[in-house]
Amino acid sequence: MLGLSLGTLAAVAWRAEGASTLGPADWAAVRFTLTQALLSAALSVTLAVPVARALARRRFPGRGLLITLLGAPFLLPVIVAVLGLLAVFGRSGLISQALAPLGLGPIDIYGLRGVVLAHVFFNLPLATRLILQGWLAIPAERFRLAASLGFTAHDVARRLEWPMLRSVLPGAFLVIFLICMTSFAVALTLGGGPRATTVELAIYQAFRFEFDLGRAALLALIQFALCAGAAALAFAVAVPGGFGAGLDRPLARWDAGGVWLRVLDGMWIALAALFLLVPLAMIVARGLAGVTDLPPSVWQAAGRSLAVALGSAALTLALALPIALAAVRLGGPRGAALQAAGLMAIAASPLVMGTGLFILLFPLADPVALALPLTALVNAAMSLPFALRALTPAMAEAEAGFGRLADSLGLRGAVRLRLVLLPRLRRPIGFTLGLSAALSMGDLGVIALFADPGQATLPLQLYRLMAAYRMEAAAGAALLLLALSLGLFWIFDRGGRVNAQA
Amino acid sequence: MRLPIIAAGILCATTAVAETPVLTVYTYDSFVSDWGPGPKIEAAFEAVCGCDLRLVAAGDGAALLARLRLEGARTEADVVLGLDTNLTAAAAETGLFAPHGIEPPALDLPVAWDDTTFLPYDWGHFAFVYDKTRLPEPPDSFEALIAAEGLKIVIQDPRSSTPGLGLLMWVKAAHGDRAPEIWAGLAPRILTVTKGWSEAYGMFLQGEADMVLSYTTSPAYHLIAEGDDSKAAAGFAEGHYLQVEVAGRVASSDQPELAQDFLRFMLSDAFQSVIPTTNWMYPAVTPEAGLPEGFQTLFRPETSLLLPADRAAAVRDAALAEWRDALSR
């Protein structure tokens, strides 16, 4: 995985002619990138805590559906999500329209606030899911014990939830920070202009505007170093939860009965749902007109994307399980370093990764012929950090709770994986498969760098429709993409949760 | 017993394929899409050339050139189609292109063409597109745009987008040393800068901005394909910057004659008549049947601005710095 991220970078640097230096504009890009990524990650995680808590202790009809739908912004191609967001928060969006009769508005979101708003829109669901996983990983027995001791919600927060958050939050923060670090189109579009130049855009400029591969590699290296620093910090802050194992009793909560708490939780859930689902509803509404007569090539592209998504999901799991296992086995700083290495793929610039792959492969094989497998591979690398976030803690809990028993029974290797770890990890595995498949489905990825006309994936076809002025058909394709991504996510995620209560 | 027969069949098939020469053309992505010129042009050329035309897409014009530079002389490309005059200087400098060696037919370009390496296949003017129902009186110059309080435009980033770079050159060609001043004046009008054309145009259609940087030919799509005549391009007194899209043949090609055939075909009616309603640009040679219905209604700038390729390359970095400084404040 490091090979994929650092190796491609090295390939680009190797192909460069002569060394390069960075100008003041590049440093401004570094500063802006850090600022927006820190703000976006902090806000996403902060807001996700009450939402995840509300979702963890409330049961209501449609809760599962809501949790799935909340994941949608994260899975959408940037362009679709941004247009959906603008349909609500833009100058002619719903809010501006509602304010107009009052003589107010239109509201102006362009600038740092727009960048942060968009990044929160993209990443709040992810943060919520990661934190919710943490909540679900606290065995039901602990809550039962807390109830028997007469814990109030406040006591539960202090004794159970805060230690869990200490172990989960740094990782969630880090993942979102890394995503925002490599953001480019979102930052630029909602940042309102070149003020919002991120390092990734500077890489883009160095590569395609100046064809200065040395500078592109140098900028990519800086982006990488910043991410690695952030990762080191996050792992230093994280404290393992150590909740031990339970007997898989259905989770019931006794500490959340108060009316005030119900109202509070309800409010958080409603706010998050509104914030995330209204832009989605706009995307759906726009797409309905176009989805009925999509050209056959869009359906073919959808089929290709499905194949890539499934391949990518399988690949992600094949990569993530051994890394998570090794990280748990090694433990301590070495295990953390291994986890961090797995996270680093996300810090790699997609452009540099694609270009590096191209440089490496071009002398050996036709990159165009390998476009689809390469897309699956790069998508898997991009999904790996999320997979590790979800799998490693659960793996650690499973090993802590049942490792000795498995040892004493001589359960090793594939058998241990099949009988002990996989069943204990069903939820995070379902989540990982669903997320990686859906992410791959919506990612434009390296396919845009070397595609044959006949190899277009659905996101690429969507961009092509837009580039051909066919905005209505593009909206239809976006709806199809949304439905397929969510469908994939739901099926896998659901598969991980069925019977998980028995 | 059937196995040898099948094997023989495969053998015949492969020899048959091997005898058909393959012409590889690198181009930008929207050219090869189902809605671009690619499919029709592939069919039309293959009908006459006795060859297999292989279109390979790589992002946009700038990505295309970067791809070619990465591959160098080992590239499989025989022809590169889709560079514009902002890129031809850098492209020629790579030494990867051979002179076209063709006597072109009379070209219907707003400017004279004497490049011996690259041949144009279509052209258009950059312009701000607006909606007549929402903006009855559009500004008629950059000065007027600066003065139009409350008006918002969306433009593209010159570092990642062809029209974005076109606007940079437009302001430079029209206002020269006053360019920084113009950009400073435009800054409050610019709602935002997007990565590519699609984002900006999508935002405009969604009503997010009053005008969007696009082409004078953009309204033709709405008129011809959608029967919607509400979109128009605002004419600017300074004149409009011209984009000429060109193709050239690659020096290392193993099919030099076929490549020349393709360049000749490119300027023939079969190719040129496809351009207006697929690429939504003006063909370099007006087809015998004339331009499609609707193109006559388009705004035609009286003055075409175009920096020569070498000059465009020379002023580019300074113009970009001016742009960034003015808009970053």
Place this chain on the structure above:
Amino acid sequence: MLRLERLEIVQGAFRLSADLAIETGRIIALLGPSGAGKSTLLDVIAGFLPPTSGRVLWNDADLAPLAPGARPLSMLFQDNNLFPHLSAAQNVGLGLRPDLRLSADQRRAVDLALARVGLEGLGARKPAELSGGQRSRVALARMLLRGRPLMLLDEPFAALGPALKAEMLGLVADLARETGATVLLVTHDPADAGAIADETVLVADGIAHPPRPTRALLADPPAALSAYLG
């Protein structure tokens, strides 16, 4: 015969030494105050913890190179003896084949073992659907089925009531006699030792003393034991 040969276990300030032998087929109680190192000693024998020095020998063979699962022993922990996501029968079946690919005969053997511990017909239940005593019985059934000559029990019945605990200890003693297994039972309750243990190893003051007949030991406790008994 199990021999602990000049065994030293050092963990920070904690020290425990043992140099003793246990005859095959005996039921031995490890008795001593909390924190004396009874469970640690069991962990060393089971292979979860390497000794600082000394050897653990079974029938004169050094166990050091063997992983926990490969040692000629079965162990019951204080808790988490069953996988919650597997049924009782599957949990027992693990004792025969860790990959659970059981033949018809083996499946019959699982049913017999369950029947032997009094859980006939409950094989399909998950641990959460069983009572505490029943869960202990499932673990014992697996131990029975594994047929390892050495059984290590680390206070597995501490959570059960006195009557139930006595019943379980009785079951352990019966199973051990039926199979000829050697049993090491960690307990802090002299009554447990008195109930089933032929001999008792006193673990106190950093030393695991050689085994002595339980009745004699309890009747005439040495200083360390009488301090613990109070």
